[in-house]
Amino acid sequence: MEEKKESKNFLKQLHEKQDEMQILGTFVRLGVVVWSGFIITLNYVDLPMIKKGSSGDITFPASIFTGTLSTFGITTSNNNNSKKKEEKE
Secondary structure, eight states, X not given: OHXXXXXXXXXXXXXXXXXXXXXXXXXXXHHHHHHHHHHHHHHHOOOTTSOOSSOOOOHHHHHHHHHHHHHTTOOOOOTHHHHHHHHHO
């Protein structure tokens, strides 16, 4: 009897922790989206306080941005190419 109670309590605690971890995971993903979006934006915006030597390669932050957005179900694909292909056929 005691083992069944302990296992039920353990499963209940595990379920509660799972909900907390999902919320934490969502906030972490949002933080990554904001961070990578900020880095991408800094590459294109000229700020008077910050001197840019040369524009850097933003491939890594862009891939992180796209990948993290896809976990939310958002795609950043360009539909212009598919429209052009349909017009050619």
